[in-house]
Amino acid sequence: MHIKVKTTQFDNRRKVIAGIILVSALLLLGRLFILQIADPSYKMSAQSNYLRHITDYPTRGLIYDRNGELLVYNEAHYDLMVIPGQVWEIDTLEFCNLLGIDIDTFESRLLQARRHSRFRASVFERQISKTTFAAFQEKLFRFQGFYVQPRTLRKYSYPIATHTFGYVGEAGPNIISNDPYYRPGDFIGISGLESAYEEILRGQKGIRIRMVDVLNRDIGPFQDGRYDTLAIAGQNLYTTLDHILQTYGEQLMKNKRGSIVAIEPSTGEILALVSSPSFDPGLLVGRQRTRNYRSLQNDPLKPLFNRALQAQYPPGSVFKIVNTLIALQDGIVTPSTSFSCSGIYHTRGISIRCRSHPSPVNAITGIQYSCNTYSSIIFQNTINQSGFNSIQEAFTHWRRHVMSFGIGRPFESDLSHELSGLVVSSDYYDRIYGPSGWRSQTILSLGIGQGELGVTPLQLANMTAAIANRGYYHTPHIVRAIGSPDNQNSDVQGFNHIDIDKEHFETMVKAMHLVVEEGTGNFSRIPGIAMGGKTGTVQNPHGENHSVFVAFAPVDNPQIAISVVVENAGYGSVWAAPIASLMIEKYLTGEVKRSWFEQRVLEASFLTPNP
Amino acid sequence: MRPQFNIFKDIDKPVIFLYLLMISIGWLNIFAVEYTEAHKHIFDLSTSYGKQMVWIITALLLGAAVLMLDVRFFTSFSWIIYMVFLVVLVGVLFFGVEINATKAWFRIGGFAFQPSEVAKYATALALASWFSSIRTKTPDMMFRIKAIAIIALPAALVLLQKDVGTTLVFGSLILVLYREGVIGGLVLFFGALAITLFVLTLLLNEFIIIGALGLLTMIIAFILRKKVQAVLQLFGLFLIISLYVYAVDHIYENLFEPHHKARIEVLIHGGIDLQGAGYNLNQSKIAIGSGGLWGKGFLNGTQTKFNFVPEQTTDFIFCTIGEEWGFVGTTVTIGLFLALLFRLMLLAERQKSVFSRVFGYSIISIIFFHFLINIGMTIGLVPVIGIPLPLISYGGSSLWGMTLMLFTFLKLDAKRLDML
Structure with a gap:
């Protein structure tokens, strides 16, 4: 046993082995240096691994009418979501019992979700009931891969004022890239009040940072919630709308194309804003929104088009009031200055027809009978009056007066997508006829509210409110208070004075009262209510004339000013005036006594598609 | 005791x-x-x-x-x-x-x-x-x-x-x-070479590797052109290595279990x-x-x-x-x-x-x-x-x-x- 084998020839191999060990250790250390010191990305990954940023969505603000009636609110829905890749050893039977589905349905839905994506959430069951939700909430931790996503959807107490409310939809890529507040899947007001008051209605999202383990189980708040922010609920809007009047207006406008705008003259508060045809605001909520939107978009009657703010019509005869006011103010005529009307007005090759009515006419009877001759003469005399160096100057003077009624520019209060209307400047005629190529007769049609004029129904109503106020108006607006009913929405309360003497307005108010009592609007007189109004019958290239009427009441203490446009319905006195009178009766007395009168309007239909 | x-x-x-x-x-x-x-x-x-x-x-x-x-x-x-x-x-x-x-x-x-x-x-x-x-x-x-x-x-x-x-x-x-x-040390060397080539073959196309090895062989053969014996051995070695590289894919595909393959692919x-x-x-x-x-x-x-x-x-x-x-x-x-x-x-x-x-x-x-x-x-x-x-x-x-x-x-x- 005392034989010792010498292996000296291999002794230097220990150096090779030591070298291998050393090089290996250095390799490990080098790699560790890269991982732990040089490359910061792993630190980020560790954070995103165990921190979950949970967004708390605040409830969207509610919308009320002027009398505190709730119009728009939220309803909570719970969608059961699944991430198929995380579904792990769940008690399928219990799960199915809770949900009230059978195993086959379970399997097929899971398969469907898996086909969509293994790692992204799919909806497993949409809008589960509150009781199911409660039962699930308790046991959710046992159903790996499933979670409940609360969502709120807009609900509407009445199917009215769709255009005014607007709608809420998912924020698109443009919005998301421009505003860091919005993330994919977030909701945003897209039109109407929802859009104009988006930041007030939406409130402020809250973020909670939670720690989760590998199975996505909630471990608790990160750093005891030090970095969490609370969600701030959206604020309520208290609108100026009267929901009864609004509803009534929409009923009256059924099967008609056009609009009604009613304003409280003393405040500029919009009482009703009707655009017809309309649709149920509930159509643009939830899952069916995109499909419904598309079919509304393709509807030839253009229900998405908010005529009250976006339709621009020549005002027609109702504009004669403005022209007469300007002529009175400029001293072109006095209230008693009379002109005779032979049923047709000729001037330098142009003739304008008039209806038969007593002659001669002055400022009051001119309005009462809507005399084209009277209006043409005073308009020409206004443009041709001395004291101006050129027709351009005189026209600009006239135009400034017209625009002081709120015509030709947007009010920019709180109504979205409002159009400005159109009152062209003298440059326009200079371009067409040359600076010395046009005369007062060239633009004569402006005298009777036709030609290069565009006025929106809102502007018509506001103009009427200004007349009812005898010379001023408050900027029309639709939200009177924010947050609480007492918190006045001061942003939109502008006061606008019209540079025409009050006495001239009194003259016109008298004339308008006569229009209803004994003139063109006589048919629509409301027993017991002193109403002022003016008919308009607007020629247009799209077929039958538009029926227009503006009115206010009571004459001595106006509480409502209104404009009604019924497209392609003919004379203003026949359709627009009755609708305005019904609205006023409803608003001032709370009920309509002239039921046959009402019935006639309700049954009328003018829905021939636009050519 | x-x-x-x-x-x-x-x-x-x-x-x-x-x-x-x-x-x-x-x-x-x-x-x-x-x-x-x-x-x-x-x-x-x-x-x-x-x-x-x-x-x-x-x-x-x-x-x-x-x-x-x-x-x-x-x-x-x-x-x-x-x-x-x-x-x-x-x-x-x-x-x-x-x-x-x-x-x-x-x-x-x-x-x-x-x-x-x-x-x-x-x-x-x-x-x-x-x-x-x-x-x-x-x-x-x-x-x-x-x-x-x-x-x-x-x-x-x-x-x-x-x-x-x-x-x-x-x-x-x-x-x-x-x-x-x-x-001997050669075994360790060839063992290391075999592992290296194995990984390289999984990373790159086998013909690229064989081509590169061929080029290397030619250069060394040119340097050693006086020594006929060494050049022959070199070519023999090249042939064996080429066959191995060519076979790696086959070995990998057929002899490795799927989960082993997955682990190797993850690494590479x-x-x-x-x-x-x-x-x-x-x-x-x-x-x-x-x-x-x-x-x-x-x-x-x-x-x-x-x-x-x-x-x-x-x-x-x-x-x-x-x-x-x-x-x-x-x-x-x-x-x-x-x-x-x-x-x-x-x-x-x-x-x-x-x-x-x-x-x-x-x-x-x-x-x-x-x-x-x-x-x-x-x-x-x-x-x-x-x-x-x-x-x-x-x-x-x-x-x-x-x-x-x-x-x-x-x-x-x-x-x-x-x-x-």
């Missing part, structure tokens, strides 16, 4: 110190993984750290027992121990239980025992015994073949258990064969299939990488605490060290292994008997392989092969096996002057 009054007499203190330090570090990190606010007793047997405490105490008793034995026990009974473990390895194939797709375990109560961990020890003893029996200066071919067979036999049995990791550990004993002159291509085969590696790298220089601090690891890294107490315990103790902690750990390995080499080289030296190098090879592969796999240097980090990972079998090996060697070293 002489009575032993002081079993620690002549025992190498640095190794004992390193051993105690490393099992303590191991226990602390296992504790860190399972620690919860609802603090439980450290002996709570429902937790890994509680069980590991039991394993540590039993391992220490085992170590003391080993030191009390006479050295002649190991030299005389080495073959019997080897045979017994061969039988046990066969037995586990029939009577064992399957854990993690590996049929390598006996279950006794709440504890599972893996015979292959101790079979490494038995093999080291047998190998030492075989080399000490040599009587000639240069071992003949038959001797070499039998030496390889001693390693291959248990390795094959472990492979039947589908435990590739442990099989490869037996392969690490090639280092012993190299040290003892059974195989990186960042793929993060929810599947790449998940372990990715989470492991995130854990270690997020530790930074100083780490997140003891018990503050988020990756390991929230179970993002699988098998954190066993194969991936290094993640906890990396996450909670940072680069400083990982460097210290690697330093401890280097210190242990070099100390063991120093001890092995000072042995007078072949038995002790061969046994010493066996355990050096085994510890080194575990160390390299385990840490390497957690940081994406080698494929994920499930073998534990010696003395640190959770697990009784592994700790017992390592303790047996280390203390047996320490005993041999203490008696080195008495032996032979």
Whole structure:
């Protein structure tokens, strides 16, 4: 046993082995240096691994009418979501019992979700009931891969004022890239009040940072919630709308194309804003929104088009009031200055027809009978009056007066997508006829509210409110208070004075009262209510004339000013005036006594598609 | 047998110190993984750290027992121990239980025992015994073949258990064969070359590699153009290597199990299939990488605490060290292994008997392989092969096996002057 084998020839191999060990250790250390010191990305990954940023969505603000009636609110829905890749050893039977589905349905839905994506959430069951939700909430931790996503959807107490409310939809890529507040899947007001008051209605999202383990189980708040922010609920809007009047207006406008705008003259508060045809605001909520939107978009009657703010019509005869006011103010005529009307007005090759009515006419009877001759003469005399160096100057003077009624520019209060209307400047005629190529007769049609004029129904109503106020108006607006009913929405309360003497307005108010009592609007007189109004019958290239009427009441203490446009319905006195009178009766007395009168309007239909 | 009054007499203190330090570090990190606010007793047997405490105490008793034995026990009974473990390895194939797709375990109560961990020890003893029996200066071919067979036999049995990791550990004993002159440096070189080419072939098109090798061969042949013999050998070598490269795809596609292939692909291509085969590696790298220089601090690891890294107490315990103790902690750990390995080499080289030296190098090879592969796999240097980090990972079998090996060697070293 005392034989010792010498292996000296291999002794230097220990150096090779030591070298291998050393090089290996250095390799490990080098790699560790890269991982732990040089490359910061792993630190980020560790954070995103165990921190979950949970967004708390605040409830969207509610919308009320002027009398505190709730119009728009939220309803909570719970969608059961699944991430198929995380579904792990769940008690399928219990799960199915809770949900009230059978195993086959379970399997097929899971398969469907898996086909969509293994790692992204799919909806497993949409809008589960509150009781199911409660039962699930308790046991959710046992159903790996499933979670409940609360969502709120807009609900509407009445199917009215769709255009005014607007709608809420998912924020698109443009919005998301421009505003860091919005993330994919977030909701945003897209039109109407929802859009104009988006930041007030939406409130402020809250973020909670939670720690989760590998199975996505909630471990608790990160750093005891030090970095969490609370969600701030959206604020309520208290609108100026009267929901009864609004509803009534929409009923009256059924099967008609056009609009009604009613304003409280003393405040500029919009009482009703009707655009017809309309649709149920509930159509643009939830899952069916995109499909419904598309079919509304393709509807030839253009229900998405908010005529009250976006339709621009020549005002027609109702504009004669403005022209007469300007002529009175400029001293072109006095209230008693009379002109005779032979049923047709000729001037330098142009003739304008008039209806038969007593002659001669002055400022009051001119309005009462809507005399084209009277209006043409005073308009020409206004443009041709001395004291101006050129027709351009005189026209600009006239135009400034017209625009002081709120015509030709947007009010920019709180109504979205409002159009400005159109009152062209003298440059326009200079371009067409040359600076010395046009005369007062060239633009004569402006005298009777036709030609290069565009006025929106809102502007018509506001103009009427200004007349009812005898010379001023408050900027029309639709939200009177924010947050609480007492918190006045001061942003939109502008006061606008019209540079025409009050006495001239009194003259016109008298004339308008006569229009209803004994003139063109006589048919629509409301027993017991002193109403002022003016008919308009607007020629247009799209077929039958538009029926227009503006009115206010009571004459001595106006509480409502209104404009009604019924497209392609003919004379203003026949359709627009009755609708305005019904609205006023409803608003001032709370009920309509002239039921046959009402019935006639309700049954009328003018829905021939636009050519 | 002489009575032993002081079993620690002549025992190498640095190794004992390193051993105690490393099992303590191991226990602390296992504790860190399972620690919860609802603090439980450290002996709570429902937790890994509680069980590991039991394993540590039993391992220490085992170590003391080993030191009390006479050295002649190991030299005389080495073959019997080897045979017994061969039988046990066969037995586990029939009577064992399957854990993690590996049929390598006996279950006794709440504890599972893996015979292959101790079979490494038995093999080291047998190998030492075989080399000490040599009587000639240069071992003949038959001797070499039998030496390889001693390693291959248990390795094959472990492979039947589908435990590739442990099989490869037996392969690490090639280092012993190299040290003892059974195989030459060329074998190591060609082995390394074969692995390199294997990986390169999976990365690149095989024809690109063959083309590049061909170009290299031509250049060398041009340099050696005067020596006809060498040029012919060179071309022969090129032919063999080309065939190998060509065959790699076939070997890989047909001989590798799908999950092995997945692990290799994850390693080579990186960042793929993060929810599947790449998940372990990715989470492991995130854990270690997020530790930074100083780490997140003891018990503050988020990756390991929230179970993002699988098998954190066993194969991936290094993640906890990396996450909670940072680069400083990982460097210290690697330093401890280097210190242990070099100390063991120093001890092995000072042995007078072949038995002790061969046994010493066996355990050096085994510890080194575990160390390299385990840490390497957690940081994406080698494929994920499930073998534990010696003395640190959770697990009784592994700790017992390592303790047996280390203390047996320490005993041999203490008696080195008495032996032979």
